[in-house]
Amino acid sequence: MGSHDVLLLLDLPDDILELILLSLQSPLWIVWAASTCKRWLRIISTTGFTRRFCTIHRRRPVVACTYYNRQGLLRPRFETSPSAATVAARHFSLDFVPAHRNECGWTIKDSRGSLLLLYSEEPKSWRRELIVCEPLTRRHVVIPPPKPHVFYRSAIAVLLAADDEQGGGIGMSSFRVLLCSEQDSHIRACMFTSGSFYWREKSIPTPPKILPIGFAEGRRYWHFGGKTTTVVALDQSTLKFSSFVLPGDNKDRRKVILTIGREGEVRIVVDGHGNMLKIFARQKGAGGEGAEEWALEKTIHVSAAMLGLPPQLKFFDLTWDQPEDAGMVQIRGYHGGASKIPMRFHLDMETMEVKCLPRRDVDYRISATAYPLEFPWPPRLRACTYNNA
Amino acid sequence: MEVDKGKGEAEETRKVAEADRDTVTLKSSDGKLFEVSKEAAARLSTVLAGMIAGGSIDDNGTDLKQIGSEALENVVDYCNKHANSIPSAALISSSISFNTAPFKEPEEWERKFVDRLSHDALFDLVEAANFLGMERLLDVTCHKISEMMKGKSPDQIREVFNIKNDYTKEELEEIRQELAWAFYDD
Structure with a gap:
C-alpha cells in the first residue's frame, strides 16, 4: 500500500x-x-x-429503448432511452425483420430482456407468423405455429427466460414463448422453448365465459362462475393448471383483480355491491398435494374507509392496473354529479389507511402499450476469450 | 508491602476496566494508534470480530501491519460514523427488498464519506476493507470506483485507471464487430 x-x-x-x-x-x-x-x-x-x-x-433493469405498436401496416415505432444515448438509433430499427410481399405488418406481442416477440397475421389467408428477434444484434428466429392454430392477435403471448427458476438471462438461445388461448371451452397453454421444433401443450376445460384476471408471482389467473367464483391458475414455468373455488357467495362480484400482500404473496380481491371488497388469501399447506385452498382473509367497506377524506365520493371500483407496492389495492372513486373525472386512491389492506393519488394528466385515448427493451445480457464476448483460457 | 499491594490492586482494576472497555485500539503499519468502538468494529469487520471474540486484541494497540495510518484512520472514521448513523427510513420500511437485495445502494453519508477521498486514499481503503473483511465498506468503496467508470469509453477508462491496452488491433476489431451496437460508429 x-x-x-x-x-x-x-x-x-x-x-x-x-x-x-x-x-x-x-x-x-x-x-x-x-x-x-x-x-x-x-x-x-x-x-x-x-x-x-x-x-x-x-x-x-436498464431500459435501452421502448417500442410501441402502430396502427395498420406500419412497423412499430421506438424511442431510445437516455441510457442508450451513445447508441445510434439504427441499431434499434426493426428493418432487418423480413417484410412480406403482401405487406402484412408486424405487431409486438411482448418484450423481455433484449428480445421482442412479434406476430403477423392475416385472417383471410390463414397465414400467420410468429418471430422472436433481438434488434441490437439484428437476429431473428421464426417460431413454427402450434397445431391446431392459435390466433395470435387474441392470445396471451409471453416471452420468458429459458431457465426462469434458476434466474438465468434471456437471449436468442435461451428463451421460451408461452401462448394462452381460449378455444372450444378450454384454456389452452402452449410453450415453445428456443432450440426445439415443437410446442408443449396443456389444456383445462372451462365454461365459455371465462375472464382473465391477470398475472402475479409466476402464475396467470382466470375466473368464471355464477353464484360462486371459480379461479383457474396456470403456472408459467411448469405449465401446470390448477383450479379452486373462492369460498362464499360472490354472486354480485363486479370485478376480480390480483394484488400483492405485505409479504409478497398473491391476494385475490373481489369487488362487490355496496362498495365491499373481499380479500382472499391462499391457505398454506391446506388441501394436501395438488389441491389448493383459498380463504376469505378480510372484508373492507370502502365507503367506511373513505369517510375521513374530504371529497365526498359516492361510487368506487377497483382499477385494472394495480399498484406494485405490497399490501395496497388501487381504487377509483367518482362523484355522483357532473364531474366524471375519477380520483384514485391506494388503500392499505392491513391498516385500511387511504391515500389519495395525484391526478394523472394522461390521455386515456392513447393507450399504446410500451414494450421496453434492455441491452443484451450476457453480451456475446467470444472474441479473444479463447486466447486467454 | 503496602505500596506493592496497592500497585497490584491498581493493576487488577486497570485490567478489569480494559476488558470492559467499549473501544479497541488499533495500530497502523507506521505505528499510529486509533481507537474504535468495539461494537461497531465487531459488527462491521469479520476479522476484528474474530480477534475480539478470540481475545487477541492488544490493549496497547493491535498491530495491523498491512494497513497504513491514512487508510486505518478512514476505516476507524467509517466505523465510528456507522455507529452513529441512523438507518434511513427507506431501510426500515422496505424490509423485504433489504433482505433480498444483493447490494444496497450507499447511503447519503456513505457517499459523502467516499467522495471526499483522494483516489489513492480510496484504493488504499478498498484494500484495507478487503483485508479486514468489511463487506459493507468494500461494497461502498467498490461502488465509488465503478462510478468513476460509468459512461466512460474504453479509451477514457484506460486513461483514468492507467490500464495498458493489451489487445491486438485484430482482436479489438473482432469485439467491435460482434458488439457493433455498443460502439460509436466513428
Whole structure:
C-alpha cells in the first residue's frame, strides 16, 4: 500500500475487480470495460460473473429503448432511452425483420430482456407468423405455429427466460414463448422453448365465459362462475393448471383483480355491491398435494374507509392496473354529479389507511402499450476469450 | 508491602476496566494508534470480530501491519460514523427488498464519506476493507470506483485507471464487430 503515482486498479485481486464491475449498472458499460483490457474481459466472461450480474440487473433493469405498436401496416415505432444515448438509433430499427410481399405488418406481442416477440397475421389467408428477434444484434428466429392454430392477435403471448427458476438471462438461445388461448371451452397453454421444433401443450376445460384476471408471482389467473367464483391458475414455468373455488357467495362480484400482500404473496380481491371488497388469501399447506385452498382473509367497506377524506365520493371500483407496492389495492372513486373525472386512491389492506393519488394528466385515448427493451445480457464476448483460457 | 499491594490492586482494576472497555485500539503499519468502538468494529469487520471474540486484541494497540495510518484512520472514521448513523427510513420500511437485495445502494453519508477521498486514499481503503473483511465498506468503496467508470469509453477508462491496452488491433476489431451496437460508429 502507500502512495501511488498512478491509480493501480489492476493491483487489486480479481474478486474485488469483480465487485467493482458488478456495480456497473448497464451492460453497455460492462462491454466498454471489457474492451479496455483482456483481464477484465476474462473476469466478465466467467459464468459466475454473468449470473451474478443477471441477478442484480433483474432488480434494476436498464431500459435501452421502448417500442410501441402502430396502427395498420406500419412497423412499430421506438424511442431510445437516455441510457442508450451513445447508441445510434439504427441499431434499434426493426428493418432487418423480413417484410412480406403482401405487406402484412408486424405487431409486438411482448418484450423481455433484449428480445421482442412479434406476430403477423392475416385472417383471410390463414397465414400467420410468429418471430422472436433481438434488434441490437439484428437476429431473428421464426417460431413454427402450434397445431391446431392459435390466433395470435387474441392470445396471451409471453416471452420468458429459458431457465426462469434458476434466474438465468434471456437471449436468442435461451428463451421460451408461452401462448394462452381460449378455444372450444378450454384454456389452452402452449410453450415453445428456443432450440426445439415443437410446442408443449396443456389444456383445462372451462365454461365459455371465462375472464382473465391477470398475472402475479409466476402464475396467470382466470375466473368464471355464477353464484360462486371459480379461479383457474396456470403456472408459467411448469405449465401446470390448477383450479379452486373462492369460498362464499360472490354472486354480485363486479370485478376480480390480483394484488400483492405485505409479504409478497398473491391476494385475490373481489369487488362487490355496496362498495365491499373481499380479500382472499391462499391457505398454506391446506388441501394436501395438488389441491389448493383459498380463504376469505378480510372484508373492507370502502365507503367506511373513505369517510375521513374530504371529497365526498359516492361510487368506487377497483382499477385494472394495480399498484406494485405490497399490501395496497388501487381504487377509483367518482362523484355522483357532473364531474366524471375519477380520483384514485391506494388503500392499505392491513391498516385500511387511504391515500389519495395525484391526478394523472394522461390521455386515456392513447393507450399504446410500451414494450421496453434492455441491452443484451450476457453480451456475446467470444472474441479473444479463447486466447486467454 | 503496602505500596506493592496497592500497585497490584491498581493493576487488577486497570485490567478489569480494559476488558470492559467499549473501544479497541488499533495500530497502523507506521505505528499510529486509533481507537474504535468495539461494537461497531465487531459488527462491521469479520476479522476484528474474530480477534475480539478470540481475545487477541492488544490493549496497547493491535498491530495491523498491512494497513497504513491514512487508510486505518478512514476505516476507524467509517466505523465510528456507522455507529452513529441512523438507518434511513427507506431501510426500515422496505424490509423485504433489504433482505433480498444483493447490494444496497450507499447511503447519503456513505457517499459523502467516499467522495471526499483522494483516489489513492480510496484504493488504499478498498484494500484495507478487503483485508479486514468489511463487506459493507468494500461494497461502498467498490461502488465509488465503478462510478468513476460509468459512461466512460474504453479509451477514457484506460486513461483514468492507467490500464495498458493489451489487445491486438485484430482482436479489438473482432469485439467491435460482434458488439457493433455498443460502439460509436466513428
